Amino acid sequence: MLLIVGLTIITFIAFLVSYLLDPRRLINGLLFNIFLFSSMITIVYMAFSTQNKFLIFLVLAFILLISLVLIFGIYILIVALFINAKIVMKRESRTHSNLLTLFLAIGLIGCLIVSVIIHKMNFSPEVNTLLSSFPVIGMYYLFSVFNFIMISLIYQFNRPKLNQDFIIVLGSGLIGDRVPPLLASRINKAIEFYNKQGAVSTPPKIIFSGGQGADEKISEALAMQRYALEKGIPVEDTILEDKSVNTLQNMMFSKKIMENLIPDNYNSIFVTNNFHLFRAGLFAKKAELKSHGIGSKTALYFLxxxxxxxxIAIVVLNKKQHAIILSLIFIASLILSLVQFVIPYL
Known part of the structure; x- marks a missing residue:
């Protein structure tokens, strides 16, 4: 009993130390999931060792839920993805980035069809061993997605102190010269923090960061500034960074502005939508900017x-790591299939 509880405590401490050292690490999601798994084992053990009826009920309900997910989860997911795709196509433009749930649903159906075909084919044991690498790769990415979702959720709980010198608002595209709702939510979040800090101390400067796209009449920074001025923010508390074209440049160019104004130590936060918060934190880390973010709300159907x-963007950022792991999985299955092929001839 003490060993199991102790393991749970150790896994939580490992996560907490790693998170406090740097919240912007993907491994924090893995460590928290290990803690959750350890906690579940502890609860199961306590339920049946103490015969606590309430705990046993919770455990059995959880087992039933997991069983249903394992049996019907992929089918429910496919239906949900199609429903979401229909809603997005009705409310948003039909760009490739807005149709990802549709593509994923079609891809999952394709995987189901291929798995049924493979199951019905009479392949040799060696070929089956080689083909087994694909389910393993699928499980690896499922595990990776779960870790990513967990750290993305945890990072939402960042609550910066009301002692900031700067707030960086990250641009996200305009409609001509107009601030769309997605970008407006970021500016509103920055204004909310600005007013909250201004009520107790000196308000921070707001850096509006974003250049001008090919289909935009003005820079994102200028459009954001105009929006903020209409909301009552004094012009002297606004700064334009209108050269950046991506999130990394948002961080790098804003950092230069802040260092020019306050060469020594300064406090800053950045604002983006909640879904983009963790990846923006990774770019802040890459730019060597000691800044964490606060997220504005996003429509549920868009999430x-x-x-x-x-x-996908996180996978691309860590493509070398993923390539190495996928190669190792495939090589291991290839070696096993070759061993199966050779053994009968020895």
Missing amino acids: PNAMIREY
Whole structure:
């Protein structure tokens, strides 16, 4: 009993130390999931060792839920993805980035069809061993997605102190010269923090960061500033950074502005939508900017597409790591299949 509880405590401490050292680490999601798994084992053990009826009920209910997810989860997910795709196509433009739930649903159906075909084919044991690498790869990415979702959720709980010198608002595209709702939510979040800090101390400067796209009449920074001025923010408390074209440049160019104004130590936060918060934190880390973010709300129907896009971007950022792991899985299955083929001839 003490060993199991102790393991749970150790896994939580490991997560907490890692998170406090740097919240912007993907491994924090893995460590928290290990803690959750350890906690579940502890609860199961306590339930049956103490014969506590309430705990036993919770455990059995959880087992039933997991069983239903394992049996019907992929089918429920496919239906939910199609429903979401229909809603997004009705409310948003039909760009590739807005159709990711549709593509994922079609991809999952394709995987189911291929798995049924493979199951019915009479392949040799060696070929089956080689083909087994694909389910393993699927499980690896499922595990990776779960870790990403967990750290993305945890990072939402960042609550910066009301002692900031700067707030960086990250741009996200305009409609001509107009601030769309997605970007407006970021500015509103920055204004909310600005007013909250201004009520107790000196308000921070707001840096509006974003250049001008090919289809935009003005820079994102200028459009954001105009929006903030209409909301009552004094012009002297606004700063324009209108050269950046991506999130990394948002961080790098804003950092230069802040260092020019306050060469020594300064406090800063950045504002973006909640789905983009963790990846923006990774870019802040890459730019060597000691800044964490606060997230503005996003329409629920838009979140699935946004989270898929964020995960793909995270995979691209860590493509070498993924390539190495996938190669190892495939090599291991290839070696096992060759061993199966050779053994009968020895």
